[in-house]
Amino acid sequence: MVAADDGARTRALLQVQRARRWVAPRLRSMRAPLRVVLERGYERRLVTSVDPARAPRHVAVILDGNRRWAREAGFEPRSGHQAGADKVLELTEWCEQVGVEVVTLWMLSTDNLTRPAAELGPLLAIIEDTVDRLARDGRWRVHPVGALDLLPASTRGALEDAAKQTASHTGLHINVAVGYGGRREIADAVRSLLAEHAARGTSLEELVEVLDVEHIAEHLYTAGQPDPDLVIRTSGEQRLSGFLLWQSAHSEFYFCEAYWPDFRRVDFLRALRSYAERERRYGG
Structure with missing residues (x-):
């Protein structure tokens, strides 16, 4: 039994x-x-x-975490950069859907230009392809933001071609920040301002008498555009790293833990909700 x-x-x-x-x-x-x-x-x-009336006009994004995403997934850095590039196309659609007028995408800093050639070359090729895809969409205006003279001829040419090709487009305005550094931008703005007044015959003493912040703002890479209302950084890092130093004086900031390739529409909408719930003081 x-x-x-x-x-x-x-x-x-x-x-x-x-x-x-x-x-x-x-x-x-x-x-x-x-x-x-x-x-x-x-x-x-x-x-x-999200109240459309409180949506930001200009959203700036620090696309951070591509390499860490690739490393943790067991991929080469190139795979992370490509995944991040594909996410850029998604973000532009999300921005358009909620009525954002300007988006600035920090794709490559001046510091990034010192990376090993084995990584930098594929990254620049991915950026060139991404810029071309944005331009070929037919709706958006692409505007290069950065020290183009520091870039290889092929990358500089891709950015300039995209700007010419989309100059008459009236949709979402996309600032592509490549070879960008906030300190370099301010130095370039001052240099451009001095050169302009020198060409007019303005003496240094005369310029000192009239110089104000608006004169410098008129020579920034983003001259004529609204300053960013909301700056988003992915990957969990909580610093600007020199991004839009001048323009972000009164911006709101949102830091997201997700690496850039993992950034979802839900994360974007959370950032917009957080922004809409804040009372902007503009330094007051």
């Missing part, structure tokens, strides 16, 4: 194990679609919670 009971118990345990082996993978496969459904529902709630 004991042997019979043991046999029945063994058969029952085997049946349970077989059931688990059958059910477990099916439960796992159900989780992803369920997560997508829940995320979409959350997105819809976020969209309705």
Whole structure:
């Protein structure tokens, strides 16, 4: 009798194990679609919670975390940069959907230009391709922001071609910050201002008498554009690293833990909601 009971118990345990082996993978496969459904529902709630009247006109984004994303996933840096480039195309769509007028994308800093050629070359090629894709969309205006003289001829040419090709477009204005550094921008603005007044015959003493902040602002890479209302940085880093030093004096900041390739529409909408809930004081 004991042997019979043991046999029945063994058969029952085997049946349970077989059931688990059958059910477990099916439960796992159900989780992803369920997560997508829940995320979409959350997105819809976020969209309705953001007041269009309080949406930022100009959003600036520090696209940070491509290399760390690639390293943690076991990929080469190039894969991270490509994933980040694909995310840029998604972000521009999201900006257009909520009525953002200007978006500034920091793709490459002046410091990044010192990276090893084995990494920098593929990164520049990805940037050139991304800029071309933005220009070929046919809706958006692409404006290079940075020290173009520091860039290789092919990258500089791609940026200049995109600017010419989209100069008459009236959709989303996309500032592509490549070879950009905030200190370099201010130095370039002052240099341009001095050269302009020297050409007019203005003496240094005369310039000192009339110089104010607006004169410098007129010579920035983003001259004529509204300053950024909201600056977003991904990857969890909480610093500007010299990004839009002059223009961000009164900007609101939002720091997101996600690496740039993992940045979702939900994260973007959360940033907009956070911005809309703030009372901007403009230094007052």
